Amino acid sequence: MSELTDQFALDGAVVLRGILTPALVDTLRAGIDANLLRPSPNSLTASRPEDPGRFIEDFCNWQGNPHYRDVIFNSDLPRAAAELMGSRTARLHHDHMLTKEPATRQRTPWHQDQPYYNIEGRQNVSMWIPVDPVPRESTLEFVAGSHLGPWLMPRSFMANEAKWFPEGSLAELPDIEANRSAHRILGWALEPGDAIAFHMLTLHGSAGSAARRRVFSVRFVGDDTRHALRPWKTSPDFPGLRERLADGAPFDDPLFPLVYPRREASC
Numbered sequence: 001m002s003e004l005t006d007q008f009a010l011d012g013a014v015v016l017r018g019i020l021t022p023a024l025v026d027t028l029r030a031g032i033d034a035n036l037l038r039p040s041p042n043s044l045t046a047s048r049p050e051d052p053g054r055f056i057e058d059f060c061n062w063q064g065n066p067h068y069r070d071v072i073f074n075s076d077l078p079r080a081a082a083e084l085m086g087s088r089t090a091r092l093h094h095d096h097m098l099t100k101e102p103a104t105r106q107r108t109p110w111h112q113d114q115p116y117y118n119i120e121g122r123q124n125v126s127m128w129i130p131v132d133p134v135p136r137e138s139t140l141e142f143v144a145g146s147h148l149g150p151w152l153m154p155r156s157f158m159a160n161e162a163k164w165f166p167e168g169s170l171a172e173l174p175d176i177e178a179n180r181s182a183h184r185i186l187g188w189a190l191e192p193g194d195a196i197a198f199h200m201l202t203l204h205g206s207a208g209s210a211a212r213r214r215v216f217s218v219r220f221v222g223d224d225t226r227h228a229l230r231p232w233k234t235s236p237d238f239p240g241l242r243e244r245l246a247d248g249a250p251f252d253d254p255l256f257p258l259v260y261p262r263r264e265a266s267c
Helices: 002-011 022-037 066-073 077-085 177-182
Strands: 013-016 055-059 090-100 108-111 124-130 140-143 185-187 195-198 204-206 213-221 258-260
Touching (some): 002 013, 002 077, 022 090, 022 213, 066 077, 066 213, 077 090, 077 124, 077 213, 077 258
Antiparallel strands (some): 055 090, 090 213, 090 258, 124 213
């Protein structure tokens, strides 16, 4: 694991082969399918009506989805997250389901995640975990080293609007697709049981998908992360959190359970 930790610090993204057992992959697949049948109020469609496929997302369902809880609390994901972050602890920040149905054309635009979140600090990691085989052309890609900065302007994926930071307050994202050779782009074909771990500031994006691509992403934070009280609605939003968690406070709240070292889940 030490070699992967060094690579994570250098590149901001690594692949973890076979981190979930076949039984846990089955559990996660059942959780995603249950989520798709009963989307939460946080769900959204991130593809256009004319797209022959469909890109569906949903957020923050671990408390109501026992399959998700089982994978989050009873797998090696939290331990791996703590090691990659160089943190003594790992807390769950949120879960995120992303499904591209067959023939989805919608790209996931290049972006960083952390500017959308209520998070300050360097110790964080996202795990991107498919339950279907993902070929190289449909996988999540990363610009190696981009997690070292700077923060770039977050925009809405469909309308390209600056809904978070005010216009001009952050540098604009370069057109990576127009000049891919100028960047060291990482990406891996994946099998069920594999996961990609990446820093929340690592630039990433993906193409559409010819086949069905069901993915569960789980985000962890470490010792140095703090609640960033934004004057706008973050993605995901945590209604009522600002009333009980001060700006700059650690994420010590039942919404963000400590998952490493392991304790009993608060459900």
